[in-house]
Amino acid sequence: MTLPAQRVFLVCPWYGPQTAGGAETNARGLAEALHAAGVAVEVLTTTGRDVFSPGEEPYPAGMQEHAGIPVRRFSLRRDDGAAWQAAHAHLLPGDAGFSAEEQHLTRRLFAQDALFSYIADHRHEGVFLFTPYIWGTTFWGALLAGENAVLLPCLHDEPYASYRTYQYLFRRVRGALMLSLPEQALARQLYDLPLERLPLVGAGVDTSAAGDAARFRERFGLADPFLFYAGRRDRGKQIPTLVEYFAAYQERHPGPLKLVLAGKNPVLVPAPYAGAVVDLGYVAEQDVHDACAAAALVCQPSRYESFSLLLMEAWLHGTPVLVNAACAVTAHHCRESNGGLYFQGYAEFEACLEALLEQPALRQRLGQQGRRYVLANYAWPAVARRVVEALEALGVAVPARPMLR
Amino acid sequence: MDQDPETLAVEDVMAEIRRSLEDRREVGLVQDPDWGRYRGWDGTPEELEQSLRELNTRWNQIYERLALSRSRIPVLGRLWDALRHRVHAEVRSYLDPMIYRQVELNAAVVRALNGLTAGLYGGSLAATLEMLYREVVELRARVRQLEEQGQQGAAGRPAPEEPPS
Numbered sequence: 001m002t003l004p005a006q007r008v009f010l011v012c013p014w015y016g017p018q019t020a021g022g023a024e025t026n027a028r029g030l031a032e033a034l035h036a037a038g039v040a041v042e043v044l045t046t047t048g049r050d051v052f053s054p055g056e057e058p059y060p061a062g063m064q065e066h067a068g069i070p071v072r073r074f075s076l077r078r079d080d081g082a083a084w085q086a087a088h089a090h091l092l093p094g095d096a097g098f099s100a101e102e103q104h105l106t107r108r109l110f111a112q113d114a115l116f117s118y119i120a121d122h123r124h125e126g127v128f129l130f131t132p133y134i135w136g137t138t139f140w141g142a143l144l145a146g147e148n149a150v151l152l153p154c155l156h157d158e159p160y161a162s163y164r165t166y167q168y169l170f171r172r173v174r175g176a177l178m179l180s181l182p183e184q185a186l187a188r189q190l191y192d193l194p195l196e197r198l199p200l201v202g203a204g205v206d207t208s209a210a211g212d213a214a215r216f217r218e219r220f221g222l223a224d225p226f227l228f229y230a231g232r233r234d235r236g237k238q239i240p241t242l243v244e245y246f247a248a249y250q251e252r253h254p255g256p257l258k259l260v261l262a263g264k265n266p267v268l269v270p271a272p273y274a275g276a277v278v279d280l281g282y283v284a285e286q287d288v289h290d291a292c293a294a295a296a297l298v299c300q301p302s303r304y305e306s307f308s309l310l311l312m313e314a315w316l317h318g319t320p321v322l323v324n325a326a327c328a329v330t331a332h333h334c335r336e337s338n339g340g341l342y343f344q345g346y347a348e349f350e351a352c353l354e355a356l357l358e359q360p361a362l363r364q365r366l367g368q369q370g371r372r373y374v375l376a377n378y379a380w381p382a383v384a385r386r387v388v389e390a391l392e393a394l395g396v397a398v399p400a401r402p403m404l405r
Numbered sequence: 406m407d408q409d410p411e412t413l414a415v416e417d418v419m420a421e422i423r424r425s426l427e428d429r430r431e432v433g434l435v436q437d438p439d440w441g442r443y444r445g446w447d448g449t450p451e452e453l454e455q456s457l458r459e460l461n462t463r464w465n466q467i468y469e470r471l472a473l474s475r476s477r478i479p480v481l482g483r484l485w486d487a488l489r490h491r492v493h494a495e496v497r498s499y500l501d502p503m504i505y506r507q508v509e510l511n512a513a514v515v516r517a518l519n520g521l522t523a524g525l526y527g528g529s530l531a532a533t534l535e536m537l538y539r540e541v542v543e544l545r546a547r548v549r550q551l552e553e554q555g556q557q558g559a560a561g562r563p564a565p566e567e568p569p570s
Contacts, residue, residue, distance in 0.1 A: 101502030159505035164498050236512075240461075240519075248438035268520060338415045341422070347435050351422045365413050 007040045007126035008391075008398070011119070013110045013137045015045035015071060016059060020052055020264050020282070022231070022309055023132035023154040026179075026203045030129075030152070030387065033204055033380035035069050039388065039398060042126075043071040044118065046111045046137075052264045074115040081109040081136065084116070091143040093168065102163045109136035120144045127396045129177070133166060142173050150394060151176040155183050155190075156304035157328065158236075167191050175394040177201045177387060179307035182328035199390035204380035205312040209286075211293025219287070220280060224256035225357070227322075228295035230288045230310055231302075233267040238301040238324060240268065245301075245349045247273040252350070257357070260295070262288065293317040297340075297356055297363065305329045312378055315339050315370030320363050322352055339370020457518060464511040467504050 012027040019028070027043075034041045043066075047057040061075045085107065092098070109116075119128065119141050128145040130138040133153030142149035151169075153176050155161055170176060170191040178184040178200045187198050217223060227246065233239040239261070246259040247270065261267055262280040269277045280287070288310075292298055298314035299322045308330050314321050321340030323330035325348070334340040341356065343349040356363050388398045429435045440458050476482030 099499070099502055101506055159501055159508065162497070162501045244440060248440075252438070334415055338412050341415060341419060346437060347426055347430075348422070351426050355418070355422055362413075362418070366415065369412060 007042050008034060009042050009044055009119075009122070009126050009128045011044045011115075011128055011130045011137055011141050013046055013135050014048050014050045015043050016049070016066065018058065019050045021050055022305075022307070023152075024050060025309060026154070026307070027131050027152070029204050029206070029380060030383065031069050032067050033384035034387065035067070037381065037384045037388070039384070040126075041069055043069060044115060045071060045073055046076050046115070047073045048076050048110065072118070074111040074118070077109050077112050081107060084109065084113055085140070088116075088140065088144075091140070098163075098165050098168075102165045105134055105160060105163075106136050106139040106165055109140065111137055116140060116144055123148050127174075127391060127398075130173075133169070133176075134160065139165065139169055142169060146172075147174055149173040150391065150396070153177075153183075153187070154179065154306040155187055156306055157186050158304050161186070161190055174396070175199065175390075177390055179203045180329045180332060182332050183306045186328070196393065199386075199393055201386040201390050202378055202383055203307040203309065203312075204383035205309060205316055205374055205378050207316060207375060207379045209289045209313075209316065211289040211291075211317040213290065213294035216287065216290035216294040219290075220260075220278070222258065222260065222278065222294070224258050225296045226258040226260045226278070226294075227297055227299045227353075228260050228262075228291050228314075229299050229301070230262040230283070230291065231300075233261060233263045233265050236302070236304060238303060242299060242301040243267070243269055243273070243277060245346055246277065248346060249350055249353060250276050253354070257296075259299075260291065262291065288313060289317065292319050295319050297322055300324070300327075300330055302330070303327045308333065311340070311370075312374050315367065315374045318364070318367040318371045320356060320366035320370060322349070322356065333373075337370045337373030339366050339373055341366075457522065460511075460515050460518065464515045465508050467508055467511075 010027055010031050012024060014021070014024050015028060015031075017028075019025075031041050031043055047059045047061050048054075049056045049058050055076070057076055059073050061073050064071050064073065115137065123145045126148070128141065128149050129152050130142045130145075130149060131152035131154060132138065133151055133155055138151065138153075142151065149172075151173050153170075155176075155178075160166070167190065170187065170193060175197040176187060176193075178187065178198050179202055181200065184195070184198050184200055187193060188195065229239070229242065231237060243259065250257065250273065258276055258278055260278045260280060262283045264282045267279055269279065280291075283291075292314045295314070297320050298310060300308055300310050301324050302308070303324055303326045305327055306329060308323075311321050311323070311330060311333055315337065321330075321334065323334055323340060323342050325331050325342040325344040331342045334342050341352040343352050356366075391398050426435060440461070476485050478485070
């Protein structure tokens, strides 16, 4: 049945220019791209900042506007949501018997009941895009929106993706928009869904963003060549491994090379290597672009990525990347773009780094190939067009979109 | 994506890198670093170092993806495969959440041990304390200098007026 959507509601636990996180950044970019393309978008979110700042509420509750997009904010939840969930147990299958472990993540509701009431009351007024898959706002919100729910899951090959709660969720919604081919393959494998319910849309990057290498070097006092990483710095993203690998590389290849890390959460650097590892802490988006332009290469060691905006930003500025071969998504991007190398274990990390650092021509060529890939596939207008086409393929009649016609 | 003949294929670059690595490995030129050295250890008992190294490499080696080989028997083999998949999936739906929680616990324990040992054995905690101590010394000297300048200035200057309300 075709759903005549009046609006696209984008539901995300956190939303704002200061909000950190890949899925959240993607949500903001998509909302702005759809809005720019003439699609009526409304964001439903909380008053919270982001997952790194629990309890912080920098935004007031109620209706606001960001970049011309209406953003309806709901206060952060103060209770554990148990009473709300008990009252909505009918949304789960009678014989579900989900274990406590499986329900654990769906209990992270974040928003107060008013958000869920709003979704239930307005579910016939448009299509609801929920992101990312893991939180309670998506799980319960999508069940409430029923056939008008579409996921933008940012699915990773991580253990909880196999939970039956998410299998149930993915099978209940109209479809899920996929950021990459490996993510699509994972969703098919985990939830046994047909391809037509998992359209590939990709994520976007602001291709007009400029990077100024000299500005970055001056601002942070960095004259030496460096490897750059920006994002969450924890074991899930393999950052301790990157620090260890880099320390080992430094010892075997003494020189001025530095590892520059940017991100919100703290990172532990062994004292002897503190001089070679520069921790910038949280930096503005422009600083990330500048750093990507200044870096010899960008390293993304994570195994769990559904897209990796960092790779796109590196390539946008013509900088090659080095990724973990164990991550299907980033390794796929490297092979498709021919814009970077991939390592499996320390020996390959060292060999790839040697090859890239000793051959400026190779670095430049890979960087330029990466840049062509980004410009050809991941400019926001193209992503917005694919999202609208994907929604239409899922049976949603997307409202006025003059810029896309 | 169609490939331009001018494109440098990273798969070729990787194949070359791996070939060269294999050649070097064959003649014993590729050796793994001593990982204990890169985690802030200095003069620790060997067994403790070994245990930590193991913990750091094996903390998440529990979870494995479901990969069953296919039966080659026609018709019945497909039924058998479907049944095996069903049973395995059922068992894993119980096991996976437990495994995941164990991995989370392992990660927390390893993180805590790394942090504690780095601090105990001259790692980042000691370095931070040293840096803070130096900063305190410098700031004290600066305060003293400013106090002295203030006293010298006050001796040759009239008392300041009341600020405007």
